[in-house]
Structure formats: C-alpha cells, structure tokens
Amino acid sequence: MSMNNKSTSKSNGKSSGKTRGILIGAGVAAAAVLLGLASWSATKPADRDSAGSILEISNSPTPEAESGTGAETGVFPELEKLARRTEGDPLAQGTADAPVVMVEYADFKCGFCGKFARDTEPKLVKKYVEDGTLRIEWRNYPILSEESDAAAHAAWAAGRQGRFWQFHAAAYAKDAKAKGFGAEQLKELARQAGVKDLDKFAADSASEDAKTSVRKDKEEAFALRATATPSFLINGRPISGAQPDEVFEQAIESAKKAAEAGKAGKKATPGAGAGQ
Secondary structure, rough: OOOHHHHHHHHHHHHHHHHHHHHOOOOHHHHHHOOOOHHHOOHHHHEOOOOOOOOOOOOOOOOHHHOOOOOOOOOOHHOOOOOOOOOOOOOOOOOOOOOEEEEEEOOOOOOHHHHHHHHHHHHHHHHHHHHOOOOHHHHHHHOOHHHHHHHHHHHHHHHHOHHHHHHHHHHHHOHHHHHHOHHHHHHHHHHHHOOOOOOHHHHHHOHHHHHHHHHHHHHHHHHHHOOOEEEEOOOEEEEOOOOOHHHHHHHHHHHHHHHHHHHHHHHHHHHHHHOO
16 A cells, blocks of 8 residues: 555544544454554555555454454444445445445555455445345545545545446446546546536535545544555454455355344343243
C-alpha cells in the first residue's frame, strides 16, 4: 500500500480523534490489533505479503481476540454494530435484514482491492448474496493518492443514479487503474456503468455531500486503524487483505450459524420463561 506516510499519520491522528464517539467499548481496541495497530509510518510497500495484507496482521485469533466479548473467538459485537443496514443504500447489495453483513473498506487505486473485486466478490455474491445470507456494505477508503479520492467521489455520485456497483465493476476492470482516474476517465467509467445523466454525475462528484460521505467512511476506517486495503468486517470479525476465497466463505458460514443460533435462542427464551 503506497502512501505519503507523514501526511497519512497526521490525518490518522485528526480523524481518530473525531470519530472515537462512534466506537463502543474496549473490544474495539482489541480488534484494532487485528486490523493493524502498528503505526502508519511503519507501513511500507515491502511489508505487503502476496495476499495484500500487512505482514504483522494475522487473520488467526490473537490473545486480544480470545478475550473479546463475542460468542465466537475473534468476533466483536462492537464492530458488528458498524453495519448500517440502511434500506435502499446504493453502496450496498443484499437485503438489509440479511443474517451476515460484510463491511468492506477499499480504495479504487488498490490493486489487491481490484483482485478481490474481480476474483472473489462475484463468487460471494452468487453464493451468499443471492440467497439472502449476505449483505455487502461498501465503505470508501481512499488513502493511496488524490485520484483515490476522485474515484471515491465519482463512485458515490454513480450511486446517486443507482449505478454504484456497475461503476465499481468498471473501475476495477483489469485495465482501468492503468488509465488513471482523471476527470475524463471517470466520466468514461460512468458512461460504461450506465450512468444516464453525466452532468448530474459531475456535479454530484464535486458536491459537499460526496466529500462528507467519503470522509465519514474514511474516518471510520482510520478509527479501526485499518492499515491494509482491502479490510473487512464480517459480523464483527476483522479480516485484512485479499485473502483466499475459503477465508471469506468460512467466516460467512460461521457468522450465519452464530446468527441462526442467536435467533433460535431468542425464540426459546420466552417459552422457557412461560413454563416457570
């Protein structure tokens, strides 16, 4: 992950201070270790492994995760609450009441994000989103360059016309990143995505609403100290990097079972109380 380390560290400090109020309890601090509590200044391209994760970050449970309050090891209820489940959210796919929510923090300039978008995400959509198990919520996390911000604003603008996921696919096509994300190229990507009103698209991309939305997502990720893109939360379980398909499938299956068990437990409780 390439970035200006000094400027990112300053942004991280400011953003984290602003967003502490949205994070709940000590479990968030423990989970932040899984997403990379190491300082931004220590994050260098050489630290990336072949899957795109930071080498210091493990997707296996840590001692901090073991002491978390979640029913499953490595799962944090505080992080599960970051799923918004907003009806009609154009930057989400899947039903708002799906038992499993995967929150994805990603940058359109990130090569590993593109790999996940092309190779893994379509399989998850087909296997889990289409049957109602999974909901995917996108969070814009532009940290690599000014073009990252421009692409994030453009993606948000495409969503205003119901074409976010089509724009997402066009921006993560294999040759898209090499062409850059200048104004004309972003307009071309919007055209490919089927955005009908390109004037509105340009205006929305430059709007304060776009900046506010992207900043909100970015500050949420900063507060989690997510030093790798992409980073994910699956019902409160942190996963860092473009991991193999089975890592996501196992996390989704585990989260589904936990959600079903929790639902069954809630149904059983009133009956048990009535018999006393």
